[in-house]
Every structure is written in structure tokens, then in C-alpha cells.
Amino acid sequence: MRVGFDMTPLASPHPPGVVRVAERLVAAVEEAGRLEVVRLVPEPGQGARAFRRTLPARVREEGLAGIHGLLSAFQPRGPGLRVQTIHECPWRHGVEENAGWRHRLWARVGPRLADAVVTPSQHTARDLGLRPREEGGKGCVVPWGVDARFAPDPPDGEIDEVLLGRYRLPERALVLCVGATRAKKNLAAVLHGVAALHARGAARVHLVVTGPDTPDLRRDLGLAQRLGLARFLSTPGPVEDEHLPGLLRLATAVPVLSHSEGFGLPALEAHACGTPAIVPAGGAAHEAAGPLALTCTADDPESVADALALAVERREDLRFELPDSVAGATWDRAAARIADLWEDLA
Numbered sequence: 001m002r003v004g005f006d007m008t009p010l011a012s013p014h015p016p017g018v019v020r021v022a023e024r025l026v027a028a029v030e031e032a033g034r035l036e037v038v039r040l041v042p043e044p045g046q047g048a049r050a051f052r053r054t055l056p057a058r059v060r061e062e063g064l065a066g067i068h069g070l071l072s073a074f075q076p077r078g079p080g081l082r083v084q085t086i087h088e089c090p091w092r093h094g095v096e097e098n099a100g101w102r103h104r105l106w107a108r109v110g111p112r113l114a115d116a117v118v119t120p121s122q123h124t125a126r127d128l129g130l131r132p133r134e135e136g137g138k139g140c141v142v143p144w145g146v147d148a149r150f151a152p153d154p155p156d157g158e159i160d161e162v163l164l165g166r167y168r169l170p171e172r173a174l175v176l177c178v179g180a181t182r183a184k185k186n187l188a189a190v191l192h193g194v195a196a197l198h199a200r201g202a203a204r205v206h207l208v209v210t211g212p213d214t215p216d217l218r219r220d221l222g223l224a225q226r227l228g229l230a231r232f233l234s235t236p237g238p239v240e241d242e243h244l245p246g247l248l249r250l251a252t253a254v255p256v257l258s259h260s261e262g263f264g265l266p267a268l269e270a271h272a273c274g275t276p277a278i279v280p281a282g283g284a285a286h287e288a289a290g291p292l293a294l295t296c297t298a299d300d301p302e303s304v305a306d307a308l309a310l311a312v313e314r315r316e317d318l319r320f321e322l323p324d325s326v327a328g329a330t331w332d333r334a335a336a337r338i339a340d341l342w343e344d345l346a
Helices: 016-032 048-053 055-062 101-113 122-128 162-166 187-199 215-226 241-250 265-272 284-289 301-314 321-325 331-345
Strands: 002-006 036-040 066-069 081-085 116-119 139-141 173-177 205-210 233-237 277-280 294-296
Touching (some): 002 055, 122 284, 215 233, 265 277, 277 284, 277 301, 294 301
Parallel strands (some): 002 036, 002 066, 081 116
């Protein structure tokens, strides 16, 4: 079966997590070989809406069974089946980022027009009020996966500690906040939690915030200064993708305290590396990381401090237990779910 995949996320600016999902999911579907993947990519300079207007003709010309969209927006007219992907509903949780009227409209109207709607978590499916296909609805939950390079030990010949020098990090308990330079990532909650932990006279931890310089980051750096945490905070900027597994292994904890998440890749990747993730109880990141995640109430500094203290205490005990708990969370599994969906639709 030939299926077209709308690769718009790789051709225009999108959040890093969405880009990684598009890259790895489609590659895994190709490698599995159950579907014949046709990558549909906008021409240079072609806008997403203009590109999608060309898709009905591509379906006819290339004999496609339909189009698999990797975003909420898709081409609603023309031949073939349509699968929509909705990663999250930020407006349901008071978040403005990625909550514009277009996304809201597609989240409301798209499920009526699409043949199936993929979400990465039950959390997002509930936000949308989607019934699963097994119960006569259109919802299909496909949890994202983790690359094999996210593992508790580095590859032969590599030493993770080299990264401490590269990114000028201290040899101290590191709390790694991946990409927490946007307001929705709720770095403020981590800062207040670390301040509460230090106020107890407990072991000091050092925050590492990766990602580009942004107004949101500068605001949080001001908060860190007011909380007396400036010397316990490093901002190395964007890190190279191949270094992320090593930094996760070096970390003592990885907080993912976002106001809104549709999945929470950093939490899953941290567990695959043997590092405890700290997540809000009951959210999408908790669902992704599984029952061994350390949970807290994000807006309660003492609760966050409790989770940080537990991470420091149990870090080595959990090193190999955590990877085993997420061993089934692979891109191959996600690709199999996508192939099952298309074969069922057809």
C-alpha cells in the first residue's frame, strides 16, 4: 500500500519535538516495509497551505491510498484517506504557545473530516474527547518512541564526562532541563523547587538549561538571580543532538514540569538513559515515562523539592531499573501501530 506522508514539519519551523517525531516515525515506517512510504515535501519557499492544495493531484498521480498528516492541519478535499495528527491541546491547560485560532480550528473540525486521528497519548485524546476506533470512533493513540542511542551506557570508546568540559558544567548533581527556554516549559517551577531544596540545607544541585536564548529564558534568569541560584545555573545554549544521550546519563534528574505536554519525549529519553524524570502526576509526561517517574505538584515548590531530593537519593538505584521499564517504547512499535491503522482503514 502506497501512503503519502506530509513532511511539512521538516520544511518549515516547528518545535524540536515535532521535528524529531516526523523524522524518526517516518523513517521507522519506511524501515518496517509494511507500507510503501511516499514523502511529500513542499518546494523551497512554498507555504504549507499552498503545498497542501497540491496533494489531491499527488494522490491521483502516484496512486496513493491517502495522506498521513503529521500535524493537525491537512488537506480536507480530494481523493484518498486522510489521517490527522494532533500532538497536544495547550489551550486546555492555559497555555498560549501553539494555541492560535488555526490550531484550535483544526483540533475542532479536523476530527470530523479525517478518517482517523492520531494522538501520542491518552491524555491528548481525552483533551479532544476522542473515542477510540475500537469503540467506533476515530481516535488512535500511538505513543512515540525512543532511539536506541538513549541507553544507560555510552557506546564503546565514548566517555560521557568529556561533555562536562565541552559545555562547561561542574562535577555536581546536575538537574537537566531540556529545551526549557520557552514559557510553556515552566522552568520557574524548577527554580522555585531548587531554591526550596537548598533552603533545607540538603545537597546542592546544579541546573542546566539547554536551548536558545529567548525572552522567556532571560525572564527566568532574573528569577534565578532573585532566588540566589545564579551560581547554580548553566545555560550552554542548544546542544548537539548526538550529545543529548550523554548529558541525560550525566544528569541526576530531568524535570519535565511543562504547563502543557502532548507526550513528553525528554521524560521517556531520560528513563531510557537510566536517569529519573520528574513530572506532574497524571499528565502526558507521566503517561510517557511510566510508573517509575517521580511525580510532584508543579506549582508547589516543596513538592518539587521532595522529588528532587528523592532523585538525588535514588539516582544510582534506578539506573538500570528505569531503562527496563520503558524497553518497549520504540519507534518500531510506533511504526507498527501506524501500519496497523492504515491496513485497517484500507
